[in-house]
Amino acid sequence: MTGTIFEKIWDMHRIATIDETTDLVLIDRVLLHERTGGVALESLAAAGRPVRAPNQAFVTMDHVVDTRPGRTDATIMPTGTAFITATRDAAIAAGLTLFDLGDPDQGIVHVISPEQAIVLPGVTLVCPDSHTCTQGAMGALAWGIGSTAAEHALATSTLRVKRPKTMRIRIDGQLVQGVTAKDLALHLLSLFGSSGGSGYIVEYAGTAVEALDLEARMTLCNMATEFAAFSAIIAPDDKVFDYLKGRAYAPKGADWDVAIASWRLLRSDADAAFDAEYAIDASDIAPMVTWGISPQQAVALGKPVPGFESVASRDQRDLYDRALTYMDIEAGMPLIGLPIDAAFIGSCTNSRLSDLRRAAAILTGRKVAAGVNAICVPGSTGVRLRAEAEGLHRIFLDAGFEWRESGCSMCFFAGGESFGHRQRVISSTNRNFESRQGPGTRSHLASPETVAASAIAGAIADPRELA
Ligand SMILES: CC(C)[C@H](C(=O)O)[C@@H](O)C(=O)O
Numbered sequence: 001m002t003g004t005i006f007e008k009i010w011d012m013h014r015i016a017t018i019d020e021t022t023d024l025v026l027i028d029r030v031l032l033h034e035r036t037g038g039v040a041l042e043s044l045a046a047a048g049r050p051v052r053a054p055n056q057a058f059v060t061m062d063h064v065v066d067t068r069p070g071r072t073d074a075t076i077m078p079t080g081t082a083f084i085t086a087t088r089d090a091a092i093a094a095g096l097t098l099f100d101l102g103d104p105d106q107g108i109v110h111v112i113s114p115e116q117a118i119v120l121p122g123v124t125l126v127c128p129d130s131h132t133c134t135q136g137a138m139g140a141l142a143w144g145i146g147s148t149a150a151e152h153a154l155a156t157s158t159l160r161v162k163r164p165k166t167m168r169i170r171i172d173g174q175l176v177q178g179v180t181a182k183d184l185a186l187h188l189l190s191l192f193g194s195s196g197g198s199g200y201i202v203e204y205a206g207t208a209v210e211a212l213d214l215e216a217r218m219t220l221c222n223m224a225t226e227f228a229a230f231s232a233i234i235a236p237d238d239k240v241f242d243y244l245k246g247r248a249y250a251p252k253g254a255d256w257d258v259a260i261a262s263w264r265l266l267r268s269d270a271d272a273a274f275d276a277e278y279a280i281d282a283s284d285i286a287p288m289v290t291w292g293i294s295p296q297q298a299v300a301l302g303k304p305v306p307g308f309e310s311v312a313s314r315d316q317r318d319l320y321d322r323a324l325t326y327m328d329i330e331a332g333m334p335l336i337g338l339p340i341d342a343a344f345i346g347s348c349t350n351s352r353l354s355d356l357r358r359a360a361a362i363l364t365g366r367k368v369a370a371g372v373n374a375i376c377v378p379g380s381t382g383v384r385l386r387a388e389a390e391g392l393h394r395i396f397l398d399a400g401f402e403w404r405e406s407g408c409s410m411c412f413f414a415g416g417e418s419f420g421h422r423q424r425v426i427s428s429t430n431r432n433f434e435s436r437q438g439p440g441t442r443s444h445l446a447s448p449e450t451v452a453a454s455a456i457a458g459a460i461a462d463p464r465e466l467a
């Protein structure tokens with residue numbers, strides 16, 4: 001086998017070539033959540049079609065669920081409960097594995113899949129959710145689809161897919177102290193723009209990527225959809241194998257050894273050709289924060305709001321102007337020191353145990369500034385329980401954060417959980433679109449460290465000054 005890692009996985013899963021651009025591909029796993037998955041399951045049931053491989057389809061509750069302690073099926077937005085109950089009923093009727101509310105394995109779909117070893121190196125995995133690219137960090141070909149395609153994948157374990165072009169982004173050298181995978185992702189977005197990856201499967205490689213721990217790699221891959229990539233992938237290495245070993249759905253016994261031997265072949269060959277290649281020097285990257293209404297509108301922390309000239313290669317004038325007005329900021333004004341109303345640590349980007357540990361290190365012995373609504377939502381119930389076992393929740397609570405049940409929560413105004421109108425939020429999430437965290441909210445994306453430091457300062461702050 002020669003070629004890129006993508007080509008190797010694709011070729012192993014190609015069933016037929018449909019035309020010059022499109023193949024029929026075997027789908028190993030289908031993941032569903034209640035916001036889009038229930039619709040697919042119900043439609044399938046209405047058509048009288050069974051799920052072809054029910055033991056390879058997994059369902060969780062994450063998007064609209066209440067994350068306040070003591071939750072039930074009730075949601076803040078009255079329509080939310082119907083999504084939960086319909087998805088539950090359909091998942092049970094179809095005989096799928098369901099991580100329901102109250103289950104210790106429940107959580108955000110892209111967080112629990114690696115935790116449970118549902119995603120494995122070399123598998124094809126789809127989910128009706130754009131951040132499925134997160135799971136490419138495990139060396140899988142994982143991508144987001146629509147509900148209709150999910151229905152097709154459930155019924156047939158196949159999908160017709162337009163073969164993406166290949167891009168490699170090498171990041172070599174060492175990240176500067178205090179620079180995280182989130183900063184790296186925002187840096188790439190500021191370079192490539194929100195459509196820079198369109199049509200590509202992006203392989204992240206290079207010494208700086210190899211040096212990232214697995215959860216940081218998930219953060220990096222998570223934001224590939226923000227530059228419109230088909231997905232992202234990183235060649236699996238010992239960090240991936242060590243992480244997976246012994247987890248619920250990982251191969252066991254002799255199967256494990258066979259699996260590892262095949263996973264070790266999943267890397268791009270030295271002479272593999274990519275349709276596009278870029279090289280980034282890790283030492284050029286600084287902690288980042290977004291100032292606008294698109295994730296590409298990000299600058300190094302400490303830099304002022306950029307003037308239009310410096311972003312004109314990516315931002316259209318109307319997007320730029322709209323961003324300044326919506327965010328209530330002006331070109332040239334410093335972002336550090338901009339007062340915030342709220343701070344949010346959560347989402348499939350940055351709510352894993354390592355994220356919470358790093359934020360807690362900053363919060364230890366400190367207090368959230370008066371008037372700041374600070375909330376931490378662990379990415380899964382498993383993350384919450386492990387965090388509680390090591391006492392992290394006490395650090396968050398003592399600092400003045402709310403400590404919640406797991407779910408998407410204020411990443412996305414779907415179940416009704418939101419910050420207030422016009423409130424400025426520093427957030428560890430991946431999208432700063434208008435009204436993303438509730439009607440009229442103004443979101444600044446950053447690392448969990450920057451969110452924690454800003455919560456303490458009551459204004460956007462540089463975590464390196466507190467470290
Ligand atoms: C609701 C879902 C379809 C959506 C997505 O596809 O990403 C959501 O998870 C998001 O982050 O905006």
Ligand code: SF4
Pocket residue numbers: 062063108129131346347348349407408411412429430
């Ligand atoms: S945490 Fe946010 S980005 Fe991730 S799946 Fe949920 S809503 Fe989408």
